[in-house]
Amino acid sequence: MEQGIENLISARKSLRSNLEKSKALGLSLQKAGPRFAEISQRLPSLEAAVRPIRAQKDALSAVAGHINRAVVPATAVLKVFDAIHGLEKSLSDPQSDLVGYLGVLKRLEEALRFLGENCEMAIQWLADIVEYLEDHRVADGRFISNLKEELSGLRKLQSGDEKARLDGGLLVIALDRLENEFRRLLTENSVPLPMSDPPLPGEQACIAPSPLPVFVIQRLQAILGRLIANNRLENCISIYVEVRSSNVRASLQALNLDYLEISVSEFNDVLSIEGHIAQWGRHLEFAVKHLFEAEYKLCNDVFERLGLDVWMSCFAKIAAQAGILAFLQFGKTVTESKKDPIKLLKLLDIFSSLNKLRLDFNRLFGGTACADIQNLTRDLIKRVIEGACEIFWELLLQVELQRQTPPPSDGSVPKLVIFITEYCNKLLGDDYKQILTQVLVIERSWKHEKFQERLLIDELLNIMKAVELNLETWSKGYQDSVLSYVFLMNNHWHLYKHLKGTKLGTLLGDSWLREHEQYKDYYSAFFLKESWSKLPALLSREGLILFSGGRATARDLVKKRLKAFNEAFDDMYKKQSNWVMLDKDLREKTCQMIIQAIVPVYRSYMQNYGPLVEQDASASKYAKYTVQTLEKMLNSLFHPRPVRHGSFKVRQPSGKFNNSVTDQLPSSPNMK
Numbered sequence: 001m002e003q004g005i006e007n008l009i010s011a012r013k014s015l016r017s018n019l020e021k022s023k024a025l026g027l028s029l030q031k032a033g034p035r036f037a038e039i040s041q042r043l044p045s046l047e048a049a050v051r052p053i054r055a056q057k058d059a060l061s062a063v064a065g066h067i068n069r070a071v072v073p074a075t076a077v078l079k080v081f082d083a084i085h086g087l088e089k090s091l092s093d094p095q096s097d098l099v100g101y102l103g104v105l106k107r108l109e110e111a112l113r114f115l116g117e118n119c120e121m122a123i124q125w126l127a128d129i130v131e132y133l134e135d136h137r138v139a140d141g142r143f144i145s146n147l148k149e150e151l152s153g154l155r156k157l158q159s160g161d162e163k164a165r166l167d168g169g170l171l172v173i174a175l176d177r178l179e180n181e182f183r184r185l186l187t188e189n190s191v192p193l194p195m196s197d198p199p200l201p202g203e204q205a206c207i208a209p210s211p212l213p214v215f216v217i218q219r220l221q222a223i224l225g226r227l228i229a230n231n232r233l234e235n236c237i238s239i240y241v242e243v244r245s246s247n248v249r250a251s252l253q254a255l256n257l258d259y260l261e262i263s264v265s266e267f268n269d270v271l272s273i274e275g276h277i278a279q280w281g282r283h284l285e286f287a288v289k290h291l292f293e294a295e296y297k298l299c300n301d302v303f304e305r306l307g308l309d310v311w312m313s314c315f316a317k318i319a320a321q322a323g324i325l326a327f328l329q330f331g332k333t334v335t336e337s338k339k340d341p342i343k344l345l346k347l348l349d350i351f352s353s354l355n356k357l358r359l360d361f362n363r364l365f366g367g368t369a370c371a372d373i374q375n376l377t378r379d380l381i382k383r384v385i386e387g388a389c390e391i392f393w394e395l396l397l398q399v400e401l402q403r404q405t406p407p408p409s410d411g412s413v414p415k416l417v418i419f420i421t422e423y424c425n426k427l428l429g430d431d432y433k434q435i436l437t438q439v440l441v442i443e444r445s446w447k448h449e450k451f452q453e454r455l456l457i458d459e460l461l462n463i464m465k466a467v468e469l470n471l472e473t474w475s476k477g478y479q480d481s482v483l484s485y486v487f488l489m490n491n492h493w494h495l496y497k498h499l500k501g502t503k504l505g506t507l508l509g510d511s512w513l514r515e516h517e518q519y520k521d522y523y524s525a526f527f528l529k530e531s532w533s534k535l536p537a538l539l540s541r542e543g544l545i546l547f548s549g550g551r552a553t554a555r556d557l558v559k560k561r562l563k564a565f566n567e568a569f570d571d572m573y574k575k576q577s578n579w580v581m582l583d584k585d586l587r588e589k590t591c592q593m594i595i596q597a598i599v600p601v602y603r604s605y606m607q608n609y610g611p612l613v614e615q616d617a618s619a620s621k622y623a624k625y626t627v628q629t630l631e632k633m634l635n636s637l638f639h640p641r642p643v644r645h646g647s648f649k650v651r652q653p654s655g656k657f658n659n660s661v662t663d664q665l666p667s668s669p670n671m672k
Contacts, residue, residue, distance in 0.1 A: 094181040098219055101178070102226055175230055182223045183239050189216050190247040193294070195255060195286045211247075211294045217301050224302070233306070240302070241317045248291050248322035255283050260326040264336045270343040277334060277346050281353035284327050288360050292319055296364050309369070316369035324365075328376040335383035339391055341398075341423055347388040348435045354381060355438070389443040392436070396459065399466040407474035411486035412580040412640070413494045414474070420467055421498055424460050428503035457507060464508060485527035486579050486638075492519040493586045524590065531572060532594045536601040538565040544609065555612040562613065562622040565602075569625075573633060581638035595634050603627045 094101040189212050212220075227236050259276040267273050295318050303311035331350050337343060354361075354377070365373045402416050426432055437456055444451035471491050478484040496516040499505035505513055539561055544554055581587040606623065613622045625633075 094178055094223075095184065098181070098222065102222060106226070171230070175227065175232060178223055178227060179232065179235055179239065182220060182227070182236060183243065185216055185219055185223075186212075186240060186243040189213065190243055192247060192250040192254065193290060194251070195283075195290075211298050212301075217298075220302050221305070224306075228306070233310075237310075237314050237317075241314060241321065244295055244298070245318045245321035248287075248295060248318065251291055252283075252287060252323050255279075255286075257283065257323070257326070260323075260330045262330070262333060264333055267337065270334060270337050270340065270346045273334075274342070274346065276330075277349055280327070280330055281349060284353055285357060287324065287327065288357050288364065291322070292324065292364055293360070295319070295322075308367070312367040313369040316365075316367070316373070319365065319370065319373060324373060325376060328373070328380050331380045332376075332383060335380070335387050339387075339394075341391060341395065341419070344388050344391040345426065345432065347384050347391075348432055348439065351381070351384045351388065351439055352435050354384070355435070385439050385443050388436070388439050392440070392459070396463050396466055399463055399470065403466075403470045403473050407477050407487060408580075410578055410580040411478075411483045411490060413490050413582055414470075416470070417467055417491055417494060420463060421495065421504065424463060425499075425502050425504045427460065428507065433503075460504070460507065464504070480575075482527060482531045483579065485523045485530065486576075486581070488523040489520050489527060489586065489590070490581055490583070492516040492523065493583060496520060497583060497585070520586075524593070527590075528593055528597060531576070532597050535565060535568055535572070535598055538568055539601055539605040541605070541608075554609075558609045558612045559622045562624075566622070566624045569598075569630075573637070576637055579638055580640045582640055587638045591635050591637055594637070595631055598634070599627060599630055602630060 193211075224233075224236055227233065259273065259279070262273065262276070270277070296315050299311040299315040299318070303314055331354075334343075334346060334350060361377060364370075365377070399416065399420060402414075408414055427436055433456075437451075437453060440456060441451045471488070475484045475488050478487065493516075496513050499508065500513050544557060581590060602625075606627070610623055
């Protein structure tokens with residue numbers, strides 16, 4: 001009985017143990033299900049992997065050689081690729097260690113060059129392996145297809161622009177940083193140059209320092225070397241031109257060059273921008289001799305190793321962008337303005353400025369890269385010379401056309417005479433004679449004609465002869481002969497006084513000057529004789545002595561003669577009060593001459609016969625003036641009235657000559 005119970009207990013334990021084992025086995029089978037599915041999925045690839053085992057022995061043995069030949073270059077490529085990424089940590093900041101940065105960059109370039117050259121060979125060997133595997137069916141077709149796809153990607157990476165990505169873009173980033181350093185060096189060391197005062201006579205002009213320190217130029221050249229080696233020369237030139245042209249513009253902007261943008265329609269005549277033309281010459285000289293000269297030298301220093309064409313092209317771009325074309329355009333605008341004699345002087349000023357800079361222009365802008373600047377300069381010079389010569393050769397005609405205009409109503413010196421005498425003196429002066437001669441010589445040479453200096457002299461002499469003929473014609477235009485004498489006195493004296501001791505006076509000669517002085521005296525005598533000298537006869541003493549016993553009769557006679565004198569005096573004074581003598585010396589001398597002719601006679605007459613009327617109830621009617629009053633009135637004659645000066649028009653035979661002359665040139669110091 002006990003034995004049976006023990007057996008049952010043992011059986012129960014055995015069943016329980018087996019049940020637990022079954023549960024554990026079920027759990028294991030449950031967990032193994034996904035693994036079986038994974039194995040099932042991997043079976044095709046495993047089958048492909050073991051396929052070479054089933055390949056023929058000679059095919060398998062040949063594969064080993066192909067693999068060995070491909071593994072060696074592929075391994076070398078991978079090692080270089082790893083080395084390239086190792087260089088990334090060595091690329092320091094080019095600003096703090098340019099030499100070190102350039103050294104690492106050069107090693108990076110060499111590594112990439114090796115990588116590029118050997119990648120192609122490694123790809124070719126790998127392609128041979130794939131071709132062999134495919135031909136001898138050593139590998140699975142899907143495996144072969146995957147290998148071909150990978151090889152196609154490698155070939156694309158190796159060719160064209162994608163080749164630069166072999167390093168993951170590291171070289172591009174390194175070169176960009178180097179370009180930024182190139183820009184920084186230029187920007188931080190480019191300082192606008194202020195315009196300096198011209199040297200005093202006898203002083204040497206100061207030589208401007210180099211725009212950039214030597215060590216900066218050396219660093220720029222070192223950077224250029226690496227960037228050029230990587231086909232980035234155009235980038236360097238663009239940066240250089242941008243920074244340096246901006247620096248030149250900053251220097252010029254300080255000069256307030258807004259006037260360079262003026263158009264022909266914005267001014268009526270050259271006189272309105274006369275000051276700008278003077279500024280233009282100084283500013284152009286500063287720009288050429290200092291700013292562009294400095295940029296020319298600097299371009300040569302920085303890019304000299306690349307050859308003349310490169311650095312001259314760089315300089316040409318800087319000059320064009322910095323504003324040289326605006327200077328030339330302003331000169332062209334002046335040539336397109338209305339013609340007048342003042343414009344001739346301004347054109348000569350422009351020619352003088354360009355001529356002084358001729359050698360500088362030829363040296364700085366003489367290369368083929370500066371063709372646009374050369375063409376604009378030649379066109380400007382041509383316009384200046386032709387415009388100046390056209391005005392000069394028309395001067396005589398313009399003076400002759402003025403003959404048809406009426407003379408001044410006040411008998412003064414016509415504006416034309418004042419202008420022409422000063423104008424011709426200017427043309428003969430040290431500032432313009434040589435320039436005008438040079439311009440006329442060039443103009444004649446273009447026409448294949450020889451220019452003689454005598455042509456200039458003869459033309460000016462002909463102009464003065466025309467002025468004399470104008471005076472003679474104008475003097476005949478007065479209905480009042482006395483006024484014509486005043487007119488001739490004024491003008492002959494003006495020609496004598498204001499040409500004596502001048503270039504034009506020397507040219508005309510002493511005899512010519514004396515002749516005009518004598519003409520002044522001649523017409524002065526006629527003036528006095530035909531006007532004021534007639535008044536003393538009205539104060540005749542005839543018959544007064546006979547009435548010594550009859551005061552009433554004598555008083556009536558004195559009243560009658562004083563009344564006639566007063567009326568004649570008032571009429572003459574009123575008329576001549578509107579006449580003008582511009583020259584102070586002539587005016588004072590003429591007034592004194594009149595006073596001497598009138599006042600002594602009047603004083604004596606009033607002393608002797610004045611008492612006859614002074615006690616009369618109507619004495620003020622006859623004893624109208626005191627001696628002092630007469631002197632004061634006569635001294636007030638011929639004074640010019642303050643007027644606003646302007647220009648006067650002339651006829652236009654060609655339709656081009658709009659304003660012949662103006663009276664806005666400065667007057668002689670003796671003119672009052």
